[in-house]
Amino acid sequence: MRSLRRYLVTVLIALFTLISFLAALQSYRQSAGRAEALFDQDLQVLASSLAQQYQAGSQQELGLALQVWQNNQLVYRSPLAPDTAMAESAGFTEHNFAGKRWRVFRQTPTALLTVIVAQPLQQRQQLADEVITASIYPVVLSLPLQALLIWLVVSKALSPIKRFSAQLASKKANDLTPVELEQVPAELDQMLKTTNLLFARLADAFEREKRFASDVAHELRTPLSVLQVNLHNASQQWQQSGIADPQDSMLALQAGVERMSALIEQIMLLNRTNPEHFQARTEQLDLAGLCRQVVADWYPQIEKKQQQIELLGLEHLSLKGDAFALRLLVSNLVGNASKYTQGGGAIQLELLTQAGKAVLIVQDNGPGIQPEEYSRVFDRFYRVGGDRHQSGTLGSGLGLAIVRDIVNLHQGQVRLGAADSASGLKVTVELPL
Amino acid sequence: MLINTVLMFLRELLPLFLLLATLLVWHRNHWRRFILLFSLPAILMLTLFSSNMLWISEQLDGFGLELLYSLLYTGCFALLCVAAAKRNAAMLLSAFACACLLSINGSNLLLYIWLPTQGNTDPSALLLGMALGVGIGSSIAVLWYYLLTELKQWRMLSYRLLLSLLGVRQLMMASALLIQSDWLPAGPQLWQTEQWLPEQSELGFFLQALLGYEATPVLSQGLIYIAGLGLLLWCSRNLKNNIRSAQ
Numbered sequence: 001m002r003s004l005r006r007y008l009v010t011v012l013i014a015l016f017t018l019i020s021f022l023a024a025l026q027s028y029r030q031s032a033g034r035a036e037a038l039f040d041q042d043l044q045v046l047a048s049s050l051a052q053q054y055q056a057g058s059q060q061e062l063g064l065a066l067q068v069w070q071n072n073q074l075v076y077r078s079p080l081a082p083d084t085a086m087a088e089s090a091g092f093t094e095h096n097f098a099g100k101r102w103r104v105f106r107q108t109p110t111a112l113l114t115v116i117v118a119q120p121l122q123q124r125q126q127l128a129d130e131v132i133t134a135s136i137y138p139v140v141l142s143l144p145l146q147a148l149l150i151w152l153v154v155s156k157a158l159s160p161i162k163r164f165s166a167q168l169a170s171k172k173a174n175d176l177t178p179v180e181l182e183q184v185p186a187e188l189d190q191m192l193k194t195t196n197l198l199f200a201r202l203a204d205a206f207e208r209e210k211r212f213a214s215d216v217a218h219e220l221r222t223p224l225s226v227l228q229v230n231l232h233n234a235s236q237q238w239q240q241s242g243i244a245d246p247q248d249s250m251l252a253l254q255a256g257v258e259r260m261s262a263l264i265e266q267i268m269l270l271n272r273t274n275p276e277h278f279q280a281r282t283e284q285l286d287l288a289g290l291c292r293q294v295v296a297d298w299y300p301q302i303e304k305k306q307q308q309i310e311l312l313g314l315e316h317l318s319l320k321g322d323a324f325a326l327r328l329l330v331s332n333l334v335g336n337a338s339k340y341t342q343g344g345g346a347i348q349l350e351l352l353t354q355a356g357k358a359v360l361i362v363q364d365n366g367p368g369i370q371p372e373e374y375s376r377v378f379d380r381f382y383r384v385g386g387d388r389h390q391s392g393t394l395g396s397g398l399g400l401a402i403v404r405d406i407v408n409l410h411q412g413q414v415r416l417g418a419a420d421s422a423s424g425l426k427v428t429v430e431l432p433l
Numbered sequence: 434m435l436i437n438t439v440l441m442f443l444r445e446l447l448p449l450f451l452l453l454a455t456l457l458v459w460h461r462n463h464w465r466r467f468i469l470l471f472s473l474p475a476i477l478m479l480t481l482f483s484s485n486m487l488w489i490s491e492q493l494d495g496f497g498l499e500l501l502y503s504l505l506y507t508g509c510f511a512l513l514c515v516a517a518a519k520r521n522a523a524m525l526l527s528a529f530a531c532a533c534l535l536s537i538n539g540s541n542l543l544l545y546i547w548l549p550t551q552g553n554t555d556p557s558a559l560l561l562g563m564a565l566g567v568g569i570g571s572s573i574a575v576l577w578y579y580l581l582t583e584l585k586q587w588r589m590l591s592y593r594l595l596l597s598l599l600g601v602r603q604l605m606m607a608s609a610l611l612i613q614s615d616w617l618p619a620g621p622q623l624w625q626t627e628q629w630l631p632e633q634s635e636l637g638f639f640l641q642a643l644l645g646y647e648a649t650p651v652l653s654q655g656l657i658y659i660a661g662l663g664l665l666l667w668c669s670r671n672l673k674n675n676i677r678s679a680q
Contacts, residue, residue: 007579011575014573014575014576015572015576017569017571017572018568018573021565021568024565025436025565029436032436
């Protein structure tokens with residue numbers, strides 16, 4: 001099909017013409033058949049009527065009433081005809097007799113001879129109905145057929161649009177490959193081209209964005225490292241030279257550079273774990289073992305703050321997931337808990353299974369966050385209390401955003417709530433097994 | 434009168450319309466050229482035959498018209514065979530095949546319209562009958578065209594088979610005329626299906642136009658049919674490639 005319009009117009013006209021003409025032909029045949037039967041019946045009546053003329057006293061029912069008058073004397077009447085004249089005026093009239101309504105025709109061929117013929121109106125109506133019904137039947141019966149064929153033709157004509165729509169509907173959010181259709185009609189061609197062009201532009205834009213964030217972060221890493229080293233050296237030289245720094249400017253500078261460095265690391269991780277870019281390499285892994293490794297990684301900092309950490313629940317929890325991403329998830333949660341919990345505080349990790357899902361609960365007895373902030377802390381660069389967080393801890397505001405991306409990547413869920421202790425935050429992560 | 438005119442037009446036009454629709458599917462990318470190539474020889478042959486109809490019919494012991502028609506039917510079949518087998522001149526040969534068929538059916542229709550007896554009949558019935566016949570025939574051809582377009586796309590073998598049936602139908606018509614003029618031995622009757630599917634019914638007309646349906650075929654016709662069908666199927670074995678290269 002090259003054009004929907006041409007296809008629909010030509011096929012529908014052809015269908016209408018074919019069915020209407022066939023119905024008309026059938027009506028013609030049936031009406032002709034009925035009319036022929038009617039004429040045959042008239043011939044029969046005429047023959048019977050003539051036969052009666054020669055058989056005096058015959059009482060055979062004709063369907064017609066007949067009177068012959070000569071010199072105003074009734075010389076012949078058929079059994080259904082009355083004794084009196086059936087009509088007084090010449091031509092066609094209607095009269096009642098013998099309990100029926102009759103159509104009467106009176107003819108006076110000569111001055112002395114009058115012939116009156118009558119036929120019941122009901123019989124005439126019945127015959128007319130038969131002819132008309134025979135002609136209407138094929139037309140009425142063809143309507144459902146026409147409806148069915150129209151439905152089929154329209155469905156067929158719209159099938160490319162349906163296929164196009166189905167392809168769009170089945171596309172995943174990160175699938176920006178062009179839509180491909182066979183035998184595209186002219187009306188859909190431009191729409192398909194424009195849609196594919198948009199997909200291509202969108203794919204390019206995503207690619208550029210991905211590269212830009214990644215490239216910028218990568219390019220900033222090296223000068224920042226150099227800056228950190230130089231700051232460290234400069235700080236040591238100041239100490240050795242006995243240069244006073246009453247306002248702790250050097251320490252503030254070092255803290256700022258450290259924060260920037262952490263921020264760049266987080267941006268790179270966020271970019272890497274974004275579901276739109278991330279190509280997950282799922283494998284069967286042990287979440288409990290992964291948690292133990294993360295705790296081991298963070299242990300020096302936890303010990304430095306004299307915090308307590310414990311891992312409760314299952315000793316092995318096997319699930320399918322991306323090892324790098326899940327390790328990052330647990331690391332961010334444990335890191336946050338340690339960072340925002342006061343020295344000497346407690347952190348607890350718990351692993352369990354519930355309703356066919358793996359559940360990881362990380363809670364602490366730190367200050368926690370207000371329930372109204374729960375939804376906002378997953379936003380990128382959002383930090384509770386802004387840069388002046390009461391903990392005074394450096395942060396980028398990207399940790400929980402990364403956690404949410406990784407959870408989405410694994411089709412899981414993450415919830416925040418109050419810890420079981422008097423204060424603190426409880427993060428619950430559910431992942432499919 | 435009305436019904437006779439409708440049946441006459443259907444009988445003459447339906448085979449031509451079906452063949453035209455089938456070949457237009459083949460040459461759809463160059464349909465204007467195909468129509469031009471078909472129209473010119475068709476008009477020429479039609480004019481030639483219809484103007485000399487009386488003289489032709491008196492030749493060869495009064496069988497001149499039958500023999501000319503059978504020659505044209507056979508020519509139509511042969512042209513279709515060569516068109517299906519040869520890639521180069523397929524469109525020209527197909528157009529000539531249609532022109533052969535049009536010259537037969539067109540001559541018959543002109544004869545019917547201009548018969549002296551038509552002078553006493555109601556011209557409105559003739560016109561209405563023509564409109565009904567042309568309308569039904571062309572509607573079937575349009576639907577046939579779109580059906581074949583789908584078939585050609587997904588089931589090339591079906592298209593080949595239908596083209597072969599249409600081709601061998603012309604051979605069947607030629608054989609019937611040759612038997613009628615005693616130029617071909619008839620042989621025993623193969624079967625009788627007149628009670629179930631009369632040739633004069635609508636479906637009978639359609640099948641006759643499509644595949645040369647005969648209610649009472651004879652042995653020689655059966656043999657010609659099988660041989661012709663086999664030949665055309667063999668000739669069209671590379672039809673898919675030929676059509677692709679034409680498009």
